[in-house]
Amino acid sequence: MTALARTAEPAAATPPRSRAWIPLFPTLWPSMMRPGTAAPMPFPFTDPGRRAFTFARYGIFAIAQALGLRGREVLFPAFFHCVELDALLAAGARIKFFHVGRDLQIDPDDIGRRVTSQTAALYVIHYAGFPAPIRDLRQLCQERGLALIEDCAHALLSSTAGEPLGSFGHGAVFSLPKSLPTPDGGVALMSNGWANIPDPRERPAHSWVAAHALSLMLSNLEMRKLPAAAPARSIGLRMGKAAFRASGRDYVPMGTPDFDLTQANTNISRLSQRILARQDFAAIATRRRANYAYLLARLQDIAPPIFGELPVGVCPLFYPFRSDRREALFGALRDQGVEIGEFWPDNHFYGPNGEFPDADVLRRTALWLPCHQDLGAEALDSLVDAVRRAVAGVS
Numbered sequence: 001m002t003a004l005a006r007t008a009e010p011a012a013a014t015p016p017r018s019r020a021w022i023p024l025f026p027t028l029w030p031s032m033m034r035p036g037t038a039a040p041m042p043f044p045f046t047d048p049g050r051r052a053f054t055f056a057r058y059g060i061f062a063i064a065q066a067l068g069l070r071g072r073e074v075l076f077p078a079f080f081h082c083v084e085l086d087a088l089l090a091a092g093a094r095i096k097f098f099h100v101g102r103d104l105q106i107d108p109d110d111i112g113r114r115v116t117s118q119t120a121a122l123y124v125i126h127y128a129g130f131p132a133p134i135r136d137l138r139q140l141c142q143e144r145g146l147a148l149i150e151d152c153a154h155a156l157l158s159s160t161a162g163e164p165l166g167s168f169g170h171g172a173v174f175s176l177p178k179s180l181p182t183p184d185g186g187v188a189l190m191s192n193g194w195a196n197i198p199d200p201r202e203r204p205a206h207s208w209v210a211a212h213a214l215s216l217m218l219s220n221l222e223m224r225k226l227p228a229a230a231p232a233r234s235i236g237l238r239m240g241k242a243a244f245r246a247s248g249r250d251y252v253p254m255g256t257p258d259f260d261l262t263q264a265n266t267n268i269s270r271l272s273q274r275i276l277a278r279q280d281f282a283a284i285a286t287r288r289r290a291n292y293a294y295l296l297a298r299l300q301d302i303a304p305p306i307f308g309e310l311p312v313g314v315c316p317l318f319y320p321f322r323s324d325r326r327e328a329l330f331g332a333l334r335d336q337g338v339e340i341g342e343f344w345p346d347n348h349f350y351g352p353n354g355e356f357p358d359a360d361v362l363r364r365t366a367l368w369l370p371c372h373q374d375l376g377a378e379a380l381d382s383l384v385d386a387v388r389r390a391v392a393g394v395s
């Protein structure tokens, strides 16, 4: 039922050693497994109303419960991933959609027109780390008596006019593995406390955490073109899946699109907490901004980004752009070792059905390129070359 940003798996056959491997998400450097703290933790990790979950989706579920949204109407964007909608539906919320432009902009006036006496909350996604008009939306929520939930799954470390995204709403949620090399992790905030919702007590299975940490580390070795890393990663993935099958349990890929109610009470893994403490957050934000600017300067003529400008304070998660030849581009880039995401091709079973044509355009055409902190000059040049070749090849 749900959709994930589909990413290209590495080709099964061993790629030639010189080929680039450019992963979509940050990779795990072996040094990050050491205990200790690298730098002070920033917002949201310092927020007094924070809670950690194994994935952000369970934080969304908990926020909806804490806000008492069962049976109540939530205004929700017509363009979305799917699992966040599953989380709200699982908490019993009733959904009413609002318009999202093909430029990923949302309009507070359009949202205001949709508010009725039934509406209890507004759910806003800061796409790819770029801010929604959150001050206007906060004001709207104040005036109309709505709870505001900020989905910052893409927006860790992003701010607008000096205030961090996620600090405006009554609730906010962050998905860590998109921005950081943790095998799991979601952070949820409630500005007025968690009512009587208990803290998640379980931890994810060690085998699952270890398998995904290993995969992130092998991705790192392959990205750095260490000898035999590509075949090791490919074999490791196959062995991991076989081990899960032999234990009678399902192998659950990272970034699984499913909302699993049995996991709602699960906290972030200890390994992810350890990896978190080793991050240099200021350096990550600086690098991501520089990488986005680098791609913008070299790709805007052939792959203009959906967000042209890079506003001060934005920590971009991806470089999103649109192409009518998305499938072909996807394949051409995968063949060159570039992992690329499709920006939510599948609609939800309960999603809008033709009423929001711009959201349909995005589901058909939007792609995202990596711009994460692991990409240095050589990787960025390979990425630019690969995109230019792929675009030329499909046009």
Ligand SMILES: Cc1ncc(COP(=O)(O)O)c(C=O)c1O
Pocket (backbone or CB within 6 Å): 054, 055, 056, 057, 058, 080, 081, 083, 084, 125, 151, 153, 154, 174, 175, 176, 185, 186, 255
């Ligand atoms: C916009 C959005 N919100 C929420 C989520 C859920 O995050 P997680 O995978 O950590 O549960 C995702 C996941 O891709 C997402 O894209």
